[in-house]
Amino acid sequence: MKILGINASPRPDSNVKAALEIVLDEAKSNGADGEIVNVNSLTISACQADGYCKEHDGECALNDDMQDIYKKIEDSDIILFGSPIYFCDITAQAKTVIDRLYSYFMNETYGKLFADKKVHIIASHGAAPVEMFIGSLNTQMNVFGGLGFQTGEIITLEGNNVPGAVKGKEDQIEQLKALAASL
Numbered sequence: 741m742k743i744l745g746i747n748a749s750p751r752p753d754s755n756v757k758a759a760l761e762i763v764l765d766e767a768k769s770n771g772a773d774g775e776i777v778n779v780n781s782l783t784i785s786a787c788q789a790d791g792y793c794k795e796h797d798g799e800c801a802l803n804d805d806m807q808d809i810y811k812k813i814e815d816s817d818i819i820l821f822g823s824p825i826y827f828c829d830i831t832a833q834a835k836t837v838i839d840r841l842y843s844y845f846m847n848e849t850y851g852k853l854f855a856d857k858k859v860h861i862i863a864s865h866g867a868a869p870v871e872m873f874i875g876s877l878n879t880q881m882n883v884f885g886g887l888g889f890q891t892g893e894i895i896t897l898e899g900n901n902v903p904g905a906v907k908g909k910e911d912q913i914e915q916l917k918a919l920a921a922s923l
């Protein structure tokens with residue numbers, strides 16, 4: 741089983757990244773394989789809606805680091821999509837990646853391409869009640885479902901304004917390890 745963690749936080753000692761590492765390390769100890777990509781350190785343009793993908797079987801015209809992410813998604817069984825909550829939503833980095841998945845809608849085989857792959861969303865946030873942003877996370881999960889992925893869990897990790905805070909929270913670590921065990 742191959743796992744791709746997508747970290748859409750810009751912070752070096754990011755809680756999202758730490759959470760993805762906890763899941764990945766646990767899954768690896770159970771025999772899985774995988775990696776984390778840090779979106780903020782890559783060059784990924786916003787979708788230009790140029791229509792190229794419509795004419796080229798889902799291929800995106802933009803020759804940037806998203807091309808590697810497309811390959812990694814296609815090569816993985818599990819996608820862990822991780823984002824901090826910024827103003828009750830995912831980060832701009834996360835949305836940029838999601839918009840670039842639009843090209844897959846133009847690939848005739850997209851529904852079949854992802855049928856064996858499952859997406860889980862992991863979000864880290866401060867003090868806002870989950871009700872304020874769960875709608876956005878459900879929307880992102882519906883996007884993955886619409887693209888043909890199996891939809892999995894949405895995990896929200898509260899009270900993590902301090903960089904790396906999640907690493908000291910036993911309850912959140914247990915929640916993440918439970919996700920790893922279920923993969």
Ligand SMILES: Cc1cc2nc3c(=O)[nH]c(=O)nc-3n(C[C@H](O)[C@H](O)[C@H](O)COP(=O)(O)O)c2cc1C
Nearest residue numbers: 749754755756824825827828865866867868900901
């Ligand atoms: C621009 C900005 C907006 C934020 N908006 C919210 C918010 O609406 N709700 C919330 O609970 N936390 C909010 N936060 C706090 C982050 O979600 C929180 O610190 C998160 O754990 C950061 O994840 P990271 O450590 O992976 O970067 C915001 C932080 C920033 C920088």
